[in-house]
Amino acid sequence: GQQVMQIPQYQHVQEGEDFTTYCNSSTTLSNIQWYKQRPGGHPVFLIQLVKSGEVKKQKRLTFQFGEAKKNSSLHITATQTTDVGTYFCAGQGSGTYKYIFGTGTRLKVLA
């Protein structure tokens, strides 16, 4: 079945450094979503990417969807302590309504 992996599992950065998490699917995706979960909280929707090669930006966050629609990345420029949390990707396969969540990348930002 469809699997979605994320790397790295953990990342510690100094405040101001950049951060990137990568998401890889075993199958071609219809679209991919990204979520952020703060410690002790619930996932919050960040963005959805649909088109091959799509790039979207939200302030310091840049999201990319691979040309083959099997991988994606989230890049944060100049991290802040408010960026702390776990970032999940979630991929939707073709012909299905369900999303498969990646394993998540836990980000810690050291002030």
Added chain:
Amino acid sequence: DGGITQSPKYLFRKEGQNVTLSCEQNLNHDAMYWYRQDPGQGLRLIYYSQIVNDFQKGDIAEGYSVSREKKESFPLTVTSAQKNPTAFYLCASSPGQGSYEQYFGPGTRLTVT
């Protein structure tokens, strides 16, 4: 996240007991989902429903049951057949009909001893 409620926040049960987790949304969303999250892990799909009176099994449906009698409500029952029920349970909803961003409730942390 607003508009989706899960209750209670914490739930304790003895082994062998069935327990029902509540999920209600007032967002007029068609689709609803139940996920399980274990410590340090991602989210695994238990059940999902695209419309009222219809639902499908996710990847880990064994030992769980759901109903979708009303658009606003999607309760999850954790049965005694679930071998390892202690976990954080998250309910989500999405508009459906081509729009699938998911809005999550605050979650219920279930502990079975």
